[in-house]
Amino acid sequence: MxxxxxxxxxxxxxxxxxxxxxxxxxxxxxxxxxxxxxxxxxxxxxxxxFKVRGAFNKISQLTAEECAKGLLAASAGNHAQGVALAGRKVGARVTIFMPETTPAAKVAATRKYGATVKLVGKNFDEAYKAARTEQLATGATFIHPFDxxxxxxxxxxxxxxxxxxxxxxxxxxxxxxxxxxxxxxxxxxxxxxxxxxxxxxxxxxxxxxxxxxxxxxxxxxxxxxxxxxxxxxxxxxxxxxxxxxxxxxxxxxxxxxxxxxxxxxxxxxxxxxxxxxxxxxxxxxxxxxxxxxxxxxxxxxxxxxxxxxxxxxxxxxxxxxxxxx
Missing domain, CATH: 3.40.50.1100 (Rossmann fold)
Structure with a gap:
């Protein structure tokens, strides 16, 4: 319930x-x-x-240990900026996987908020799979864009x-x-x-x-x-x-x-x-x-x-x- x-x-x-x-x-x-x-x-x-709302709600409730592992996300652009800004607020390292087709303005804005951006794949789903592979390899805390x-x-x-x-x-x-x-x-x-x-x-x-x-x-x-x-x-x-x-x-x-x-x-x-x-x-x-x-x-x-x-x-x-x- x-x-x-x-x-x-x-x-x-x-x-x-x-x-x-x-x-x-x-x-x-x-x-x-x-x-x-x-x-x-x-x-x-x-x-x-609007994406910054969900990102802040999630990241503000993470433990210090979860933040220390670094934050990881996949995004077509807007979730990336929300996670980057919220991550900066709590002092966490942020890495975002974005499709190669992401508008340059969204990539630049995400980097401006302090995140590392990796451009992978032709669409969100391919970027998402790459981010999940990275999570398994690094143990970073994954911030899902919607689910x-x-x-x-x-x-x-x-x-x-x-x-x-x-x-x-x-x-x-x-x-x-x-x-x-x-x-x-x-x-x-x-x-x-x-x-x-x-x-x-x-x-x-x-x-x-x-x-x-x-x-x-x-x-x-x-x-x-x-x-x-x-x-x-x-x-x-x-x-x-x-x-x-x-x-x-x-x-x-x-x-x-x-x-x-x-x-x-x-x-x-x-x-x-x-x-x-x-x-x-x-x-x-x-x-x-x-x-x-x-x-x-x-x-x-x-x-x-x-x-x-x-x-x-x-x-x-x-x-x-x-x-x-």
């Missing part, structure tokens, strides 16, 4: 550590959807992503803030890769306000959670590249999927064109540059893909660490369709 008090302990633990990010109403999305749409701006969080209940509880604090800031939300839309943010959101929402619907969003090119949720076998060999590299995870976690199956109301996917259009929409209309993972959740609302009728929709804008070199690709992909919104 899960002890829900752990969620509130995580919330208190992180109160003085992370930013309480703003929640902003989007007038354009309001008009377009005929609903009230509220954007939870985790792109303004420390390190530019850890303590990490999930840290991510849950995003939704807990949202429900304080906008108590009358009836739907929360969440981007998902490995499922840590989605699982945390669902756990918090169904504990605090069970009537609120939780909808997970994945890139159609990397739909591991959506496929599993809907009972379809995910073909790991046919994943395609996605501009939402932060949620390109081929194999979701067991802990996350257990929570998602029990508490998430539905899973949907969005195309590369829809994600690209959402990136440009956020830049043009909201004056914010957000990464593909965050834009996936916006895309679901922008393209009216939500499977439920909602009056007040909360959207988690999960991060802002975008590779600006990809802006040209966004413009090409959406064929200026964003200008119609």
């Amino acid at each position: 899960y002890e829900t008090a752990r969620l509130f302990e995580a919330f208190e633990r992180l109160t003085e550590i992370v930013h309480r990010t703003p929640i902003k109403q989007s007038e354009t999305l309001n008009e377009w959807t005929q609903s009230e749409v509220y954007l939870k701006l985790e792109n303004l969080q420390k390190t530019g992503s 850890d209940i303590t990490i999930i509880e840290g991510q849950a604090t995003v939704a807990m803030e949202m429900l304080q800031q906008q108590p009358d939300l009836d739907t929360i839309v969440v981007p998902a890769g490995g499922g840590g943010l989605l699982a945390g959101t669902a756990l918090a929402v169904k504990t605090i306000r069970p009537s609120v619907k939780v909808i997970g969003v994945q890139a159609a090119n990397a739909p591991a959670i959506a496929s599993t949720y809907h009972g379809r076998k995910s073909n790991l060999t046919h994943f395609l590249p996605t501009i939402a590299e932060g949620i390109c995870v081929r194999e979701p976690g067991k802990v996350t999927m257990d929570i998602i199956h029990n508490y998430v109301d539905d899973m949907i996917t969005v195309s590369e064109q829809e994600i690209s259009s959402a990136i440009l929409f956020m830049l043009e209309r909201e004056k914010m540059l957000v990464e593909g993972a965050a834009a996936a959740a916006v895309a679901a609302v922008l393209n009216k893909k939500l499977p439920v009728s909602s009056n007040r929709i909360g959207v988690i804008v999960s991060g802002g660490n975008f590779d600006v070199g990809k802006l040209g690709n966004c413009i090409t992909a959406c064929n200026d369709s964003v200008l119609n919104f």
